[in-house]
Amino acid sequence: MNIATGVGVSDMGRSDRNYPVNCWWVGATSAEVADRPVSRWLLDQRVVMYRQQDGGLVALEDRCAHRAAPLSDGKIEGDDLICPYHGFRYNPAGACVDIPSQDKAPRSVKVRAFPSRELAGFVWLWMGDPTLADEKLLPDVPWFADSNFLQISGDMHTACNYMLIHENLLDLTHFAFLHADTLQQNGWDGPPSEVIATDSTVTFKNEVPNAPLAPFLALPMELEAGTIVDRCDWGQFHSPACHFGGIDIQIPAPEAGKRSGYTFRIMHCTTPLSNRKSHYWWAVAQDFGQNIPGIEQVLTDVTLRTFKQDKDVLEAIQETMDRDFRGANGPEISVVSDNAAIRARRMVAAMVRAEIENEPRANR
Ligand code: FES
Ligand SMILES: [Fe+2]
Numbered sequence: 001m002n003i004a005t006g007v008g009v010s011d012m013g014r015s016d017r018n019y020p021v022n023c024w025w026v027g028a029t030s031a032e033v034a035d036r037p038v039s040r041w042l043l044d045q046r047v048v049m050y051r052q053q054d055g056g057l058v059a060l061e062d063r064c065a066h067r068a069a070p071l072s073d074g075k076i077e078g079d080d081l082i083c084p085y086h087g088f089r090y091n092p093a094g095a096c097v098d099i100p101s102q103d104k105a106p107r108s109v110k111v112r113a114f115p116s117r118e119l120a121g122f123v124w125l126w127m128g129d130p131t132l133a134d135e136k137l138l139p140d141v142p143w144f145a146d147s148n149f150l151q152i153s154g155d156m157h158t159a160c161n162y163m164l165i166h167e168n169l170l171d172l173t174h175f176a177f178l179h180a181d182t183l184q185q186n187g188w189d190g191p192p193s194e195v196i197a198t199d200s201t202v203t204f205k206n207e208v209p210n211a212p213l214a215p216f217l218a219l220p221m222e223l224e225a226g227t228i229v230d231r232c233d234w235g236q237f238h239s240p241a242c243h244f245g246g247i248d249i250q251i252p253a254p255e256a257g258k259r260s261g262y263t264f265r266i267m268h269c270t271t272p273l274s275n276r277k278s279h280y281w282w283a284v285a286q287d288f289g290q291n292i293p294g295i296e297q298v299l300t301d302v303t304l305r306t307f308k309q310d311k312d313v314l315e316a317i318q319e320t321m322d323r324d325f326r327g328a329n330g331p332e333i334s335v336v337s338d339n340a341a342i343r344a345r346r347m348v349a350a351m352v353r354a355e356i357e358n359e360p361r362a363n364r
Pocket of ligand 1: 064065066067068069083084085086087088
Protein backbone atom coordinates (compact mmCIF):
# COMPACT_ATOMS: atom_id res chain seq x y z
CA MET A 1 0.00 0.00 0.00
CA ASN A 2 1.01 3.61 -0.53
CA ILE A 3 0.68 5.80 2.59
CA ALA A 4 1.03 8.99 0.55
CA THR A 5 -1.86 8.42 -1.82
CA GLY A 6 -3.99 5.91 0.00
CA VAL A 7 -3.82 3.57 -3.01
CA GLY A 8 -3.98 0.01 -1.85
CA VAL A 9 -5.01 0.80 1.72
CA SER A 10 -7.83 -1.39 2.99
CA ASP A 11 -11.00 -0.01 4.53
CA MET A 12 -10.57 -2.02 7.69
CA GLY A 13 -9.60 0.57 10.28
CA ARG A 14 -6.47 2.21 11.49
CA SER A 15 -3.98 -0.57 11.00
CA ASP A 16 -3.74 0.49 7.37
CA ARG A 17 -4.30 4.23 7.28
CA ASN A 18 -2.87 7.26 5.54
CA TYR A 19 -4.23 9.91 7.93
CA PRO A 20 -2.52 11.21 11.07
CA VAL A 21 -4.56 11.15 14.28
CA ASN A 22 -2.57 13.96 15.90
CA CYS A 23 -4.30 16.78 14.06
CA TRP A 24 -7.37 19.05 14.50
CA TRP A 25 -10.11 17.55 12.34
CA VAL A 26 -13.52 19.08 11.65
CA GLY A 27 -16.36 17.01 13.12
CA ALA A 28 -19.37 19.29 12.69
CA THR A 29 -20.44 22.88 12.24
CA SER A 30 -20.85 24.82 15.46
CA ALA A 31 -24.53 25.37 14.61
CA GLU A 32 -25.20 21.63 14.25
CA VAL A 33 -24.20 20.89 17.82
CA ALA A 34 -27.19 22.39 19.58
CA ASP A 35 -29.72 20.70 21.88
CA ARG A 36 -29.27 17.11 20.70
CA PRO A 37 -26.24 14.79 20.53
CA VAL A 38 -24.61 14.68 17.08
CA SER A 39 -22.93 11.43 16.00
CA ARG A 40 -20.14 11.32 13.41
CA TRP A 41 -17.50 8.90 12.21
CA LEU A 42 -14.01 10.42 12.19
CA LEU A 43 -10.86 8.43 11.47
CA ASP A 44 -12.59 5.06 11.82
CA GLN A 45 -14.06 5.98 15.18
CA ARG A 46 -17.59 6.97 16.18
CA VAL A 47 -17.76 10.28 18.07
CA VAL A 48 -20.67 12.03 19.78
CA MET A 49 -20.72 15.82 20.25
CA TYR A 50 -23.11 17.71 22.52
CA ARG A 51 -23.26 20.85 24.62
CA GLN A 52 -23.20 21.33 28.36
CA GLN A 53 -25.72 23.69 29.95
CA ASP A 54 -23.25 26.60 29.69
CA GLY A 55 -22.81 25.95 25.95
CA GLY A 56 -19.43 24.27 26.38
CA LEU A 57 -18.70 21.57 23.85
CA VAL A 58 -18.30 17.89 24.75
CA ALA A 59 -16.88 15.26 22.38
CA LEU A 60 -16.86 11.63 23.52
CA GLU A 61 -16.34 8.27 21.94
CA ASP A 62 -19.83 7.31 20.71
CA ARG A 63 -19.60 3.79 21.98
CA CYS A 64 -20.76 2.83 25.43
CA ALA A 65 -18.06 1.11 27.47
CA HIS A 66 -20.62 -1.55 28.45
CA ARG A 67 -21.95 -3.06 25.19
CA ALA A 68 -20.96 -0.52 22.51
CA ALA A 69 -24.38 1.12 22.15
CA PRO A 70 -24.20 4.58 20.51
CA LEU A 71 -24.41 7.13 23.32
CA SER A 72 -25.71 9.60 20.73
CA ASP A 73 -29.04 7.74 20.80
CA GLY A 74 -29.31 8.51 24.50
CA LYS A 75 -30.41 11.55 26.48
CA ILE A 76 -28.56 14.60 27.70
CA GLU A 77 -29.33 15.24 31.38
CA GLY A 78 -27.70 18.31 32.85
CA ASP A 79 -24.14 18.09 31.55
CA ASP A 80 -24.17 14.28 31.29
CA LEU A 81 -25.06 11.81 28.57
CA ILE A 82 -27.10 8.68 29.41
CA CYS A 83 -26.69 5.51 27.36
CA PRO A 84 -30.00 4.44 25.77
CA TYR A 85 -29.43 0.71 26.39
CA HIS A 86 -28.89 0.12 30.16
CA GLY A 87 -28.68 3.72 31.34
CA PHE A 88 -24.96 4.15 32.16
CA ARG A 89 -24.36 7.87 32.79
CA TYR A 90 -21.24 9.61 31.44
CA ASN A 91 -19.94 13.03 32.45
CA PRO A 92 -18.28 15.49 30.01
CA ALA A 93 -14.86 14.00 30.82
CA GLY A 94 -16.11 10.58 29.66
CA ALA A 95 -16.21 9.03 33.14
CA CYS A 96 -19.14 6.74 33.90
CA VAL A 97 -20.67 8.22 37.06
CA ASP A 98 -23.72 5.97 37.45
CA ILE A 99 -24.64 2.37 36.62
CA PRO A 100 -28.34 2.07 37.48
CA SER A 101 -28.23 -1.72 38.02
CA GLN A 102 -25.57 -1.58 40.79
CA ASP A 103 -24.43 0.64 43.65
CA LYS A 104 -21.10 1.79 42.33
CA ALA A 105 -19.61 2.73 38.98
CA PRO A 106 -15.99 1.50 38.96
CA ARG A 107 -13.46 4.15 37.93
CA SER A 108 -12.33 1.98 35.05
CA VAL A 109 -15.67 2.46 33.27
CA LYS A 110 -15.14 5.37 30.91
CA VAL A 111 -15.12 6.42 27.27
CA ARG A 112 -12.55 8.62 25.54
CA ALA A 113 -13.11 12.37 25.66
CA PHE A 114 -11.60 14.31 22.76
CA PRO A 115 -10.19 17.85 23.05
CA SER A 116 -12.42 20.17 21.02
CA ARG A 117 -12.36 23.79 19.84
CA GLU A 118 -14.68 26.01 17.84
CA LEU A 119 -13.21 28.12 15.08
CA ALA A 120 -14.53 29.66 11.85
CA GLY A 121 -17.98 28.13 12.39
CA PHE A 122 -16.67 24.59 12.77
CA VAL A 123 -16.07 22.15 15.62
CA TRP A 124 -12.48 20.82 15.54
CA LEU A 125 -11.58 17.62 17.34
CA TRP A 126 -8.18 16.26 18.33
CA MET A 127 -8.43 12.52 17.78
CA GLY A 128 -4.89 11.57 18.85
CA ASP A 129 -2.78 12.02 21.98
CA PRO A 130 -4.57 14.75 24.00
CA THR A 131 -1.28 16.00 25.46
CA LEU A 132 -0.26 17.07 21.95
CA ALA A 133 -3.47 19.05 21.25
CA ASP A 134 -2.07 22.52 20.62
CA GLU A 135 -4.41 25.38 19.66
CA LYS A 136 -1.61 26.96 17.68
CA LEU A 137 -2.01 24.16 15.14
CA LEU A 138 -5.49 25.42 14.21
CA PRO A 139 -5.62 27.50 11.02
CA ASP A 140 -5.55 31.29 11.25
CA VAL A 141 -8.62 32.08 9.13
CA PRO A 142 -10.30 35.23 10.50
CA TRP A 143 -12.43 35.90 7.39
CA PHE A 144 -14.95 33.17 8.18
CA ALA A 145 -16.04 34.84 11.42
CA ASP A 146 -15.73 38.46 10.23
CA SER A 147 -19.06 40.27 9.90
CA ASN A 148 -17.62 42.48 7.13
CA PHE A 149 -17.53 39.40 4.90
CA LEU A 150 -20.40 37.60 3.22
CA GLN A 151 -20.22 33.93 4.19
CA ILE A 152 -21.61 30.73 2.69
CA SER A 153 -20.76 27.16 3.57
CA GLY A 154 -21.77 23.55 3.08
CA ASP A 155 -20.60 19.97 3.20
CA MET A 156 -20.74 16.75 1.23
CA HIS A 157 -19.79 13.13 1.64
CA THR A 158 -17.27 11.86 -0.87
CA ALA A 159 -16.51 8.17 -1.41
CA CYS A 160 -12.77 8.62 -1.74
CA ASN A 161 -9.61 8.89 0.31
CA TYR A 162 -9.25 12.40 1.76
CA MET A 163 -5.87 12.95 0.07
CA LEU A 164 -7.54 12.85 -3.33
CA ILE A 165 -9.46 15.97 -2.25
CA HIS A 166 -6.22 17.69 -1.16
CA GLU A 167 -4.54 16.86 -4.45
CA ASN A 168 -7.51 18.29 -6.33
CA LEU A 169 -7.15 21.55 -4.37
CA LEU A 170 -3.39 21.71 -4.95
CA ASP A 171 -3.50 21.40 -8.74
CA LEU A 172 -5.92 23.94 -10.18
CA THR A 173 -5.01 23.18 -13.79
CA HIS A 174 -8.19 21.11 -13.64
CA PHE A 175 -10.21 24.37 -13.70
CA ALA A 176 -9.79 24.69 -17.47
CA PHE A 177 -11.39 21.28 -18.03
CA LEU A 178 -13.51 20.05 -15.17
CA HIS A 179 -15.00 23.44 -14.25
CA ALA A 180 -15.03 25.06 -17.70
CA ASP A 181 -18.83 25.46 -17.57
CA THR A 182 -19.19 26.31 -13.85
CA LEU A 183 -16.38 28.45 -12.39
CA GLN A 184 -15.02 29.56 -15.77
CA GLN A 185 -11.89 30.71 -13.94
CA ASN A 186 -9.06 31.37 -16.41
CA GLY A 187 -5.31 31.66 -15.89
CA TRP A 188 -4.68 28.01 -15.07
CA ASP A 189 -3.26 26.88 -18.40
CA GLY A 190 0.03 26.13 -16.66
CA PRO A 191 1.38 25.44 -13.17
CA PRO A 192 1.15 28.21 -10.53
CA SER A 193 3.81 30.91 -10.62
CA GLU A 194 5.12 29.94 -7.18
CA VAL A 195 5.08 26.95 -4.78
CA ILE A 196 6.48 27.44 -1.26
CA ALA A 197 6.82 24.60 1.23
CA THR A 198 7.59 24.75 4.95
CA ASP A 199 7.97 21.74 7.27
CA SER A 200 4.20 21.31 7.48
CA THR A 201 2.54 23.51 4.84
CA VAL A 202 2.54 23.90 1.08
CA THR A 203 1.43 27.19 -0.47
CA PHE A 204 0.94 27.96 -4.14
CA LYS A 205 0.43 31.37 -5.70
CA ASN A 206 -0.64 32.18 -9.20
CA GLU A 207 -0.42 35.78 -10.39
CA VAL A 208 -2.78 36.35 -13.29
CA PRO A 209 -2.51 39.90 -14.67
CA ASN A 210 -5.03 41.27 -17.20
CA ALA A 211 -7.52 38.47 -16.65
CA PRO A 212 -11.17 38.56 -17.75
CA LEU A 213 -13.39 38.33 -14.66
CA ALA A 214 -15.28 35.03 -14.25
CA PRO A 215 -19.09 35.25 -13.74
CA PHE A 216 -19.03 33.88 -10.15
CA LEU A 217 -16.87 36.87 -9.16
CA ALA A 218 -18.32 39.49 -11.53
CA LEU A 219 -21.89 39.03 -10.29
CA PRO A 220 -21.25 39.84 -6.61
CA MET A 221 -18.68 42.50 -7.58
CA GLU A 222 -21.44 44.14 -9.67
CA LEU A 223 -19.18 44.29 -12.72
CA GLU A 224 -19.56 42.85 -16.21
CA ALA A 225 -18.22 39.32 -16.65
CA GLY A 226 -15.06 39.65 -18.72
CA THR A 227 -13.96 42.94 -17.10
CA ILE A 228 -10.15 42.96 -17.11
CA VAL A 229 -8.64 42.66 -13.61
CA ASP A 230 -5.36 41.63 -11.99
CA ARG A 231 -5.74 38.51 -9.92
CA CYS A 232 -3.73 36.39 -7.53
CA ASP A 233 -5.13 32.91 -6.84
CA TRP A 234 -3.48 31.16 -3.91
CA GLY A 235 -4.00 28.18 -1.66
CA GLN A 236 -2.35 26.55 1.30
CA PHE A 237 -2.25 22.94 2.42
CA HIS A 238 -2.33 23.91 6.09
CA SER A 239 -2.68 20.44 7.58
CA PRO A 240 -4.09 17.09 6.48
CA ALA A 241 -7.43 18.41 7.80
CA CYS A 242 -7.52 21.82 6.20
CA HIS A 243 -6.70 23.73 3.03
CA PHE A 244 -7.50 27.42 2.71
CA GLY A 245 -6.85 29.99 0.07
CA GLY A 246 -8.21 32.90 -1.82
CA ILE A 247 -8.42 35.19 -4.76
CA ASP A 248 -7.12 38.74 -4.41
CA ILE A 249 -8.52 40.98 -7.13
CA GLN A 250 -7.34 44.42 -8.17
CA ILE A 251 -9.16 46.66 -10.65
CA PRO A 252 -6.33 48.32 -12.63
CA ALA A 253 -8.10 51.65 -13.23
CA PRO A 254 -11.23 51.92 -11.08
CA GLU A 255 -13.80 54.59 -11.85
CA ALA A 256 -13.61 57.64 -9.58
CA GLY A 257 -14.99 56.83 -6.14
CA LYS A 258 -15.14 53.06 -6.84
CA ARG A 259 -13.11 50.49 -4.92
CA SER A 260 -10.09 48.81 -6.43
CA GLY A 261 -9.45 45.78 -4.20
CA TYR A 262 -11.64 42.73 -3.54
CA THR A 263 -10.95 39.77 -1.24
CA PHE A 264 -12.30 36.24 -1.72
CA ARG A 265 -11.42 33.45 0.74
CA ILE A 266 -12.22 29.75 0.76
CA MET A 267 -11.56 26.94 3.22
CA HIS A 268 -11.84 23.20 2.65
CA CYS A 269 -11.84 20.74 5.53
CA THR A 270 -11.29 17.10 4.70
CA THR A 271 -12.17 14.61 7.42
CA PRO A 272 -11.63 10.91 6.72
CA LEU A 273 -14.46 8.77 8.03
CA SER A 274 -12.36 5.84 6.91
CA ASN A 275 -9.74 5.22 4.24
CA ARG A 276 -12.40 5.26 1.53
CA LYS A 277 -14.89 7.85 2.75
CA SER A 278 -14.46 11.52 3.52
CA HIS A 279 -16.64 14.24 4.93
CA TYR A 280 -15.80 17.39 3.02
CA TRP A 281 -16.70 20.77 4.50
CA TRP A 282 -16.28 24.09 2.71
CA ALA A 283 -16.72 27.75 3.59
CA VAL A 284 -16.45 30.89 1.48
CA ALA A 285 -15.99 34.44 2.76
CA GLN A 286 -15.82 37.51 0.51
CA ASP A 287 -15.85 41.22 1.20
CA PHE A 288 -18.19 42.05 -1.67
CA GLY A 289 -21.78 41.36 -2.75
CA GLN A 290 -23.24 41.63 0.76
CA ASN A 291 -26.06 43.94 -0.35
CA ILE A 292 -27.34 41.94 -3.30
CA PRO A 293 -30.60 40.20 -2.33
CA GLY A 294 -30.48 36.43 -2.79
CA ILE A 295 -26.78 36.38 -3.72
CA GLU A 296 -25.96 33.70 -1.13
CA GLN A 297 -28.20 31.18 -2.91
CA VAL A 298 -26.77 32.00 -6.34
CA LEU A 299 -23.18 31.61 -5.07
CA THR A 300 -24.03 28.45 -3.12
CA ASP A 301 -25.55 26.91 -6.26
CA VAL A 302 -22.50 27.53 -8.44
CA THR A 303 -20.19 26.31 -5.66
CA LEU A 304 -22.18 23.10 -5.20
CA ARG A 305 -22.29 22.45 -8.96
CA THR A 306 -18.51 22.92 -9.07
CA PHE A 307 -17.78 20.66 -6.10
CA LYS A 308 -20.11 17.99 -7.48
CA GLN A 309 -17.86 17.91 -10.56
CA ASP A 310 -14.86 17.32 -8.27
CA LYS A 311 -16.72 14.69 -6.25
CA ASP A 312 -17.72 12.75 -9.37
CA VAL A 313 -14.21 12.57 -10.78
CA LEU A 314 -12.58 11.78 -7.42
CA GLU A 315 -15.03 8.96 -6.70
CA ALA A 316 -14.41 7.54 -10.17
CA ILE A 317 -10.64 7.71 -9.60
CA GLN A 318 -11.01 5.92 -6.26
CA GLU A 319 -13.07 3.17 -7.85
CA THR A 320 -10.57 2.74 -10.68
CA MET A 321 -7.65 2.47 -8.25
CA ASP A 322 -9.53 0.06 -6.00
CA ARG A 323 -10.76 -2.29 -8.69
CA ASP A 324 -7.79 -2.29 -11.07
CA PHE A 325 -5.99 -5.62 -10.73
CA ARG A 326 -2.65 -3.83 -10.31
CA GLY A 327 -3.69 -2.22 -6.98
CA ALA A 328 -0.98 0.07 -5.52
CA ASN A 329 1.30 -0.83 -8.46
CA GLY A 330 -1.02 0.74 -11.04
CA PRO A 331 0.48 3.36 -13.35
CA GLU A 332 0.67 7.00 -12.30
CA ILE A 333 2.95 9.69 -13.68
CA SER A 334 3.35 13.21 -12.35
CA VAL A 335 3.92 16.45 -14.25
CA VAL A 336 5.12 19.94 -13.29
CA SER A 337 1.70 21.07 -12.05
CA ASP A 338 1.69 18.22 -9.49
CA ASN A 339 4.57 19.81 -7.58
CA ALA A 340 2.46 21.18 -4.68
CA ALA A 341 0.42 17.99 -4.34
CA ILE A 342 3.51 15.77 -4.33
CA ARG A 343 5.02 17.84 -1.53
CA ALA A 344 1.82 17.51 0.52
CA ARG A 345 1.75 13.76 -0.11
CA ARG A 346 5.29 13.42 1.20
CA MET A 347 4.53 15.49 4.29
CA VAL A 348 1.49 13.41 5.16
CA ALA A 349 3.33 10.16 4.56
CA ALA A 350 6.11 11.29 6.91
CA MET A 351 3.60 12.37 9.59
CA VAL A 352 1.75 9.07 9.47
CA ARG A 353 4.94 7.01 9.49
CA ALA A 354 6.26 8.91 12.51
CA GLU A 355 2.96 8.45 14.35
CA ILE A 356 2.76 4.76 13.64
CA GLU A 357 6.35 4.24 14.82
CA ASN A 358 5.65 6.07 18.10
CA GLU A 359 2.21 4.68 18.79
CA PRO A 360 1.49 2.01 21.38
CA ARG A 361 0.34 -1.10 19.50
CA ALA A 362 -3.07 -1.06 21.19
CA ASN A 363 -4.02 2.24 19.52
CA ARG A 364 -3.37 1.14 15.98
S1 FES B 1 -24.60 -0.57 26.32
FE1 FES B 1 -24.63 1.28 27.35
S2 FES B 1 -25.42 0.82 29.26
FE2 FES B 1 -25.32 -1.09 28.26
FE1 LIG C 1 -12.17 21.54 -8.49
